[in-house]
Structure formats: C-alpha cells, structure tokens
Amino acid sequence: MSRAFNFSAGPAALPEAVLVRARDELLDWHGTGASIVELSHRGPEFMQVAADTEANLRTLLSIPDSHAVLFTAGGATTQQALMALNFATPGQAVDFVVSGHWSKVAMKQAAPYVDVRIAASSEAGGFRDVPSRDEWKLSPDAAYVHVTANETIHGVEFRDIPVVGNAPLFADFSSSIASGPLDVSKFGLIYAGAQKNLGPVGVGVVIVRRDLLERVGQPRANIFNYASQVASDSMLNTPPTWNWYLLGLNVKWMLGEGGVAEFARRSERKSNALYAAIDGSGGFYRNEVAANARSRMNVPFFLPDAELDARFVAESRAAGMIGLKGHKAVGGIRASLYNAVPVEAVDALVGFMRDFQQRHG
Amino acid sequence: MSRAFNFSAGPAALPEAVLVRARDELLDWHGTGASIVELSHRGPEFMQVAADTEANLRTLLSIPDSHAVLFTAGGATTQQALMALNFATPGQAVDFVVSGHWSKVAMKQAAPYVDVRIAASSEAGGFRDVPSRDEWKLSPDAAYVHVTANETIHGVEFRDIPVVGNAPLFADFSSSIASGPLDVSKFGLIYAGAQKNLGPVGVGVVIVRRDLLERVGQPRANIFNYASQVASDSMLNTPPTWNWYLLGLNVKWMLGEGGVAEFARRSERKSNALYAAIDGSGGFYRNEVAANARSRMNVPFFLPDAELDARFVAESRAAGMIGLKGHKAVGGIRASLYNAVPVEAVDALVGFMRDFQQRHG
Numbered sequence: 001m002s003r004a005f006n007f008s009a010g011p012a013a014l015p016e017a018v019l020v021r022a023r024d025e026l027l028d029w030h031g032t033g034a035s036i037v038e039l040s041h042r043g044p045e046f047m048q049v050a051a052d053t054e055a056n057l058r059t060l061l062s063i064p065d066s067h068a069v070l071f072t073a074g075g076a077t078t079q080q081a082l083m084a085l086n087f088a089t090p091g092q093a094v095d096f097v098v099s100g101h102w103s104k105v106a107m108k109q110a111a112p113y114v115d116v117r118i119a120a121s122s123e124a125g126g127f128r129d130v131p132s133r134d135e136w137k138l139s140p141d142a143a144y145v146h147v148t149a150n151e152t153i154h155g156v157e158f159r160d161i162p163v164v165g166n167a168p169l170f171a172d173f174s175s176s177i178a179s180g181p182l183d184v185s186k187f188g189l190i191y192a193g194a195q196k197n198l199g200p201v202g203v204g205v206v207i208v209r210r211d212l213l214e215r216v217g218q219p220r221a222n223i224f225n226y227a228s229q230v231a232s233d234s235m236l237n238t239p240p241t242w243n244w245y246l247l248g249l250n251v252k253w254m255l256g257e258g259g260v261a262e263f264a265r266r267s268e269r270k271s272n273a274l275y276a277a278i279d280g281s282g283g284f285y286r287n288e289v290a291a292n293a294r295s296r297m298n299v300p301f302f303l304p305d306a307e308l309d310a311r312f313v314a315e316s317r318a319a320g321m322i323g324l325k326g327h328k329a330v331g332g333i334r335a336s337l338y339n340a341v342p343v344e345a346v347d348a349l350v351g352f353m354r355d356f357q358q359r360h361g
Numbered sequence: 362m363s364r365a366f367n368f369s370a371g372p373a374a375l376p377e378a379v380l381v382r383a384r385d386e387l388l389d390w391h392g393t394g395a396s397i398v399e400l401s402h403r404g405p406e407f408m409q410v411a412a413d414t415e416a417n418l419r420t421l422l423s424i425p426d427s428h429a430v431l432f433t434a435g436g437a438t439t440q441q442a443l444m445a446l447n448f449a450t451p452g453q454a455v456d457f458v459v460s461g462h463w464s465k466v467a468m469k470q471a472a473p474y475v476d477v478r479i480a481a482s483s484e485a486g487g488f489r490d491v492p493s494r495d496e497w498k499l500s501p502d503a504a505y506v507h508v509t510a511n512e513t514i515h516g517v518e519f520r521d522i523p524v525v526g527n528a529p530l531f532a533d534f535s536s537s538i539a540s541g542p543l544d545v546s547k548f549g550l551i552y553a554g555a556q557k558n559l560g561p562v563g564v565g566v567v568i569v570r571r572d573l574l575e576r577v578g579q580p581r582a583n584i585f586n587y588a589s590q591v592a593s594d595s596m597l598n599t600p601p602t603w604n605w606y607l608l609g610l611n612v613k614w615m616l617g618e619g620g621v622a623e624f625a626r627r628s629e630r631k632s633n634a635l636y637a638a639i640d641g642s643g644g645f646y647r648n649e650v651a652a653n654a655r656s657r658m659n660v661p662f663f664l665p666d667a668e669l670d671a672r673f674v675a676e677s678r679a680a681g682m683i684g685l686k687g688h689k690a691v692g693g694i695r696a697s698l699y700n701a702v703p704v705e706a707v708d709a710l711v712g713f714m715r716d717f718q719q720r721h722g
Contacts, residue, residue, distance in 0.1 A: 074435050
C-alpha cells in the first residue's frame with residue numbers, strides 16, 4: 001500500500017491514522033461482534049459514539065451552549081434550502097453576500113422560498129476578492145444575512161467575521177470549518193458538509209443559535225424541521241451512522257494534534273509556502289486573488305495555457321500527487337490544503353512546481 | 362475478531378465478504394493511493410463505481426429503461442416529503458394504505474403538502490394484517506397511491522402487488538427490496554433506505570417512472586427536484602460516495618449469490634423456520650400477524666411478559682446473537698432476516714429459543 005499526497009477539494013484527504021483505526025475496527029467494533037455500520041443508531045453503542053462526537057466537536061470549535069449542534073444527512077446544499085424554510089417567512093427578504101460560485105448556489109436554493117437580495121457581490125471583478133463590508137447594502141427586514149466563509153472553487157476567503165447588525169449571520173463553512181479559532185457566538189447559524197476539514201463525505205454539521213429555532217418559518221415536512229431534529233438529537237430518522245462515527249474519529253484526531261489553534265498555524269504555513277511558490281514563479285504560475293482574501297484552504301492557480309495545465313495534472317499524478325485538477329467552472333489547477341493534508345505534501349508540491357517550471361517554463 | 366449473528370432491524374448486518382473487501386481497500390482503493398472516501402465524486406474512479414453500481418442494481422432488480430434510478434443522501438423519510446413536492450400539486454389528494462407505523466410516518470411527511478386520504482387501514486386490528494384490496498377506497502383524483510411494502514416494526518408485508526387503477530403506485534420498499542422477484546414496471550415509484558437489504562446506512566435508492574418526472578409538482582428548491590437529480594446522475598451536490606460504493610459491493614455480492622430468486626428461497630426458508638418455532642412453542646412465543654401477511658424480513662414476537670423479553674435479549678446477546686430487542690413502539694423481540702443474515706443465524710436463533718423456553722417456560 002502506498003498513499004498519495006491528496007489535494008482533492010472534496011471528498012478530500014483524511015488522516016491516515018483515522019483510516020487505519022476505521023479499517024482495524026470495520027468488522028468488529030469494540031468487541032460487539034459487528035461493524036459500527038451494522039449497529040442500530042438507537043443502541044447504546046452508537047448513542048455513545050454520537051454523544052462523544054458532539055462533545056468533542058463542541059470542544060474543538062468552542063461551541064457555546066447557546067447553540068445546538070445537528071448532524072445531518074446530505075451536504076450543504078440541502079441546508080441552504082432548509083434554512084430558508086425554517087428561518088424566513090414566505091417571501092421574506094434574505095441578504096446574500098456573493099463571493100463566488102457557492103454563494104450563488106446558496107441563493108438558488110433559497111430562491112423559491114424567500115426574496116433573495118444581493119447585498120454585495122464581487123462577481124464583476126471575477127470573484128478575485130470578497131466584497132468589502134462598507135459596500136454591503138443590508139435590508140432592514142432581512143430574515144438573515146448569508147455569507148460563504150470560504151469559496152472552494154474561486155479560492156476566496158473571509159479572514160474576519162463581518163458585523164451585520166440585527167439580522168443573524170448565517171455562514172457556509174463547508175471548506176474552512178475547524179481551520180482556525182472562530183467566535184461561534186457571532187453567528188446565527190454555521191453549516192458545513194463534512195467532506196473537507198471535518199471528516200468524511202455523507203454527513204454534515206449545522207450549528208444553530210437555539211432561540212432562532214422558535215421562528216415559525218414556512219410550511220414544511222417534519223423531517224425538514226430543524227427544531228424537531230434538535231429535539232430528537234439528529235435522529236428523527238436513521239442518520240448516516242458510519243459517516244458520523246468517522247467524523248468523530250477525525251474530530252478526536254484534530255483535538256489530539258492540538259486543536260484549531262494548531263491547524264491555523266499549519267494552514268498559514270502551508271498556504272504561505274504555496275502562494276510564495278506561485279508569486280515567485282515570475283508569472284509562470286498565476287493566482288489573481290487579492291492578498292487579504294486568499295483562501296488558506298483552496299488555492300487555485302493557472303499555468304500559461306490549458307495544455308500545460310493538463311500536463312501539470314498528469315505529471316503531478318505520476319509523482320504521487322492527486323486531486324490537483326481545477327474545478328470545471330474555472331479550469332487550471334487547484335490545491336486544497338485541508339487539515340488532513342500534511343505540511344510535507346505541500347513541500348512536495350512546491351518542489352514539483354519548481355521542477356515542472358524548469359522543464360516546461 | 363469474532364462476528365456475532367446480527368438480527369438488527371437497521372442499520373443491519375452486512376455480508377462479511379463485503380466488509381472484508383471494504384476493509385482491505387479502505388486505505389488504498391485500486392492502487393489510487395487514496396481511500397474511495399477520499400476521492401472526488403467527479404473523478405473517473407468514483408464515476409465508474411457509480412455507473413457500475415447502477416448497472417448492477419438494474420440487473421439485480423430487473424429495472425426497466427422506463428424507470429430512472431437515483432442514489433440519495435438520507436433515508437426514506439426525506440423521500441416521503443419529496444415525492445409529495447415532486448408529484449402532487451399543492452393540496453392534491455394522495456391515497457395512503459396504512460398497514461403499520463411507517464405508513465403513518467409517510468402520511469405525516471406528506472401532510473403539509475397534499476390532501477392526505479386514508480384509502481384503507483389495518484390500525485383498528487392492531488396492524489396484524491394488510492388491508493384487503495377490495496376494501497380500499499381510492500380517490501379518482503389522487504396524485505398517487507402510497508403503500509408500505511413491508512412494515513419493519515409490525516412485521517406485516519404485502520405478498521402481492523396490489524392493482525390500483527389510474528394513479529401510479531408508490532411504495533416504500535426500505536426493508537424488503539431485493540428479497541425476491543418484483544415487477545418494477547407496475548410501480549410509479551419505489552424507494553428504499555439502503556440500511557437493510559441493499560447495503561449500508563447513509564444512502565437511499567429511488568426508482569421512478571421517467572414520465573412522472575414531467576409533473577410540475579410544487580415550488581421547491583432545485584436540490585429537492587427529482588428531475589434535476591436524474592439529469593445530474595444523482596450528483597447535483599456531493600453524494601455519500603462511501604455509502605454508495607458499499608451499496609455497490611453489496612449488490613455485486615447479491616448477484617454473485619444467485620440474485621433475488623435465490624434470496625427469495627433463503628427468505629422463505631429462514632422465515633418459515635422462525636415462524637414454525639414460534640407457532641410450535643405452545644404459546645410461549647407469540648406472533649399474531651395473519652399468516653398471509655407475515656413479513657419474511659422482520660419477525661416480531663413476544664414472550665409471556667416483559668421481564669422474560671428482557672432476559673431473552675440479554676441471554677441471546679451472551680450467546681452471540683445481537684439486535685433482537687423489539688422496537689420501542691411495540692416492545693418484545695424482533696428478529697430481522699435480511700439478505701445478509703445467513704440461514705445458520707436463524708438455525709442458531711431457533712435452537713436458542715428452544716433452550717430458553719426449556720429453562721424459563
């Protein structure tokens with residue numbers, strides 16, 4: 001067995017230690033005689049896994065008691081529809097700050113249910129920056145203000161929490177949650193598909209201020225009701241137990257490595273090294289995102305032409321680096337530097353980039 | 362490592378061969394240098410897994426080209442809401458045949474969106490039978506007729522496909538799909554959470570007649586739109602790839618074992634043996650479901666009192682049999698006999714029941 005350096009944007013790399021543990025107990029979880037994926041979600045074994053995972057996630061992210069935590073089936077896109085149904089009245093205004101592809105997806109999912117308002121957008125500039133807070137036009141009657149904390153495709157990230165006034169701030173943290181300290185109390189709702197920093201694909205996390213659960217929202221099935229989900233500890237129906245369990249192993253691993261403060265240091269080191277390699281290449285590699293909005297998680301960059309992009313992907317794969325092909329919406333190369341991606345992977349990538357440029361530059 | 366006989370109702374037993382395969386390739390899938398759970402759903406590796414899984418599922422279940430197949434995040438409950446949104450106009454009549462707990466859940470999820478009509482119910486008799494077809498009162502204007510093919514809690518199963526006239530028949534097959542031959546063309550929609558016969562928890566399957574996708578339905582987010590999901594091959598957003606992959610391994614295993622015809626034989630043999638043990642116990646074990654509606658998948662039974670029920674669960678666990686505690690809604694014992702439960706497990710259970718009765722009867 002040989003493990004590659006995996007720069008995939010998601011589903012993404014997991015720590016080898018987490019996978020080894022999951023492998024070793026896949027046929028017999030803690031002497032139960034069954035896999036965790038074969039055990040009832042209502043049995044004492046999985047109930048303990050679920051409770052431990054929530055407790056550890058609360059520790060990792062410093063989630064205050066004012067906020068409930070949900071573990072959801074499906075990813076962030078479903079939540080974008082559900083938050084409109086749960087927290088806005090029919091046709092109520094919702095303010096969206098548009099900083100890339102995923103901000104637009106969030107608007108699209110909410111559009112059938114609310115009055116979608118664009119408070120600010122960096123689209124005219126090709127999503128190379130986040131909209132400056134002093135340019136946002138917020139609605140006085142908005143149900144909430146939505147931001148995408150990190151844009152996985154465009155490689156743009158809010159480095160500070162914007163202050164938004166009365167309406168609660170809702171944020172898609174799918175690709176940057178747990179990458180550094182965060183004051184959760186400043187948010188009405190934080191949501192994230194788990195398949196980047198938190199763990200495996202197939203489960204998501206919603207962190208929601210409890211008082212917001214009293215909002216009436218819009219007519220909806222009970223399975224779409226956040227308050228019902230909170231009341232049933234995310235077990236209104238059978239949850240994705242294996243994915244939840246793997247998320248739990250990954251959260252424990254992050255705590256053991258030193259928590260979000262340590263991952264903030266590693267993220268700075270990894271992303272600084274990669275941006276330095278790009279900026280120091282004399283224009284052979286290009287990333288045009290404004291310096292103060294560059295994502296520490298997803299670094300898209302471009303070679304002089306698409307033929308070289310393709311060659312870069314093929315040669316890096318042969319050198320043991322996978323997942324570097326850019327998203328089809330923008331092309332080029334994309335290196336994702338989530339918590340499970342070790343510093344050595346980035347060092348190897350930077351070395352490969354130097355070598356590639358010498359051969360093809 | 363020692364594997365127990367697992368009678369859990371779901372999440373449920375998986376074939377040991379499937380788990381061994383998943384374990385052996387968990388850190389390096391087919392020489393890619395990464396786990397399948399770490400690979401992009403849009404990469405060639407997972408796209409092949411997805412395509413193979415659909416092709417094999419179509420073979421296993423003899424799904425005609427007239428029907429599309431979806432692989433969904435989340436389980437059956439979500440689909441109960443989505444089918445109302447996709448196939449009924451606001452407030453349109455939907456006929457429900459109520460044969461147990463899960464039929465009622467289906468009604469509850471649809472209630473905010475449609476005019477829920479009970480075409481027939483066996484609730485007055487304690488859900489010990491399925492409502493006889495000649496007693497159903499169907500609405501001429503119904504969007505669809507909903508049945509629960511197998512009631513996992515009450516242990517009641519439709520042994521034949523009811524003929525329903527003009528409105529398409531929608532059926533929850535969560536706990537009996539792939540347990541025997543089925544004429545899919547007779548259904549407008551079949552849906553199933555995978556965590557029983559199909560494979561692991563965290564993924565579901567929807568089989569839907571393509572012409573129904575042209576129905577306008579009700580205002581809804583794009584992520585809730587079946588037609589959009591079909592058009593994007595179930596990848597409108599990041600799907601639960603690992604669960605989908607494990608489902609694929611399990612479908613291949615079922616084909617290798619002889620397909621649904623073989624599992625129908627095994628299910629008859631297993632359930633006959635267990636019902637014979639119950640009926641031959643002189644009333645010590647009781648199952649009161651009508652003979653022609655007894656489920657081949659889930660066999661609930663009761664001992665003379667709740668204290669003996671609890672002792673049975675504890676002693677059977679000590680004897681290497683797990684997952685036998687009945688659902689809290691009805692109590693008692695429940696043995697689930699899904700495809701991955703071997704005949705030997707049922708033989709062991711029947712032997713244990715005889716022994717337990719001798720000691721406590």
